[in-house]
Amino acid sequence: MPSFDLLNRVELFMRAGTFPVEASKSSKKVTRAASKHFIYKDGCLLRFYRGRLLRVVRSDEEVREILVRYHDHNKHAGRVRVIKEIMLMYYWVGVTEAVKTWIQACAVCQSRTPPEPPAPRVQFCLAYGCDASSYVYPQLSFHRFPKDKERRRKWLVVSQRDEGSLRTNSCLCSRHFEPACFSLSEEGQLTLSPDAVPTAMPVTVQEDEVPVPSDEDFLQYGTLEDLLSTAAAETTDPSEAPVELQEHQYCLPGPDPDSGEVQTAVMELKRRKTVIEPSFKAYNQIAR
Incomplete structure (x- = not known):
């Protein structure tokens, strides 16, 4: 348990303005300097600590009661939590060491499995x-x-x-x-x-x-459609490429322009052109 000799001498000096009979000159000097941090009011010794006014504990029985209240009856809280809660209300010399010794002697805490x-x-x-x-x-x-x-x-x-x-x-x-x-x-x-x-x-x-086209790629081609068609041709599988025209195949007569298949293909091309032109008009101007 902590020593309360200094606190007893401070309490006597602030209550009666005297020192113990056996006190030396250096002891009186230390007591007088320490008393600047304390106040005696309503029969209790109080201490200013970190902006708070704490009640000074001056007996082993009171220390045990506080440790039981803040540790044993507080779900056996850890050392840091117990010290923090005690120092919000009480003060004595050696709070940290007292809490550490108390927890080490606690049978419940020692029986717990380590995390x-x-x-x-x-x-x-x-x-x-x-x-x-x-x-x-x-x-x-x-x-x-x-x-x-x-x-x-x-x-x-x-x-x-x-x-x-x-x-x-x-x-x-x-x-x-x-x-x-x-x-x-x-x-x-x-x-x-x-x-x-x-x-x-x-x-x-x-x-x-997939390579991202740069500004030079846009300037190299006339329109964005040319750039996209070139990129699609480069990424197309050679096995899926269309069959080249045989020699003189371009001279063969084409299909009848009045047939239904030709009319359908023409309508489809017009529809695609109508949809694509407004969408890429701005991109074509930027590319040019």
Whole structure:
């Protein structure tokens, strides 16, 4: 339990203006200086602490009663919560140590199963174009950027990043280091050498990426329809391409213009032209 000797001397000095008979000169000086933080009112000693007026506890029995109330009868709350709630109302020298000792001696708290450790944070590789993470590739190891300015600059050059991209948990995965950069520890684990420098890794491009047309592509073609038709022709499967006309096939007589199939095809072309022209009029002007 905490010692109440200083608080008793402060209470005597503020109540009667005297010191204990056996008090030394240095003890009187300490008591007089400490009394500036206290006030004696209605037979109670109070202390100003963090903008609040707290009641001073000056006996072991009262300390036990407070600990039982704020811990045992408070669903066996944790140390931080108990200290915070006590220091909102009471004050004595050694509140933190008293709460810690009380919880360590509590049979209920000691019989509780320890909480499961939190899952490790997922780490990502900072190198440009690298998709490695500790969740997708648990077999990889991740290494934080060095504090040495010159070594960190070399790491940034290889990873194609700058100082503004770095965070406290920025890492590079083990795929960017040569096998010679690792050494086997006594526990049988691979550790990265202190002077290791990563090597450049090629940037992988997804196969399903579609190139986006640039401004030069728009200027090269007369209209947006030409650009779209060219792009469609490039992406069309060669096996689905139409059969080329045979020699002199253009000289063969065409279908009867009065037939129903021809009339239907002409109407369909007119309808498509009517729908497409207003939609692409603005795009054609921009492209030109």
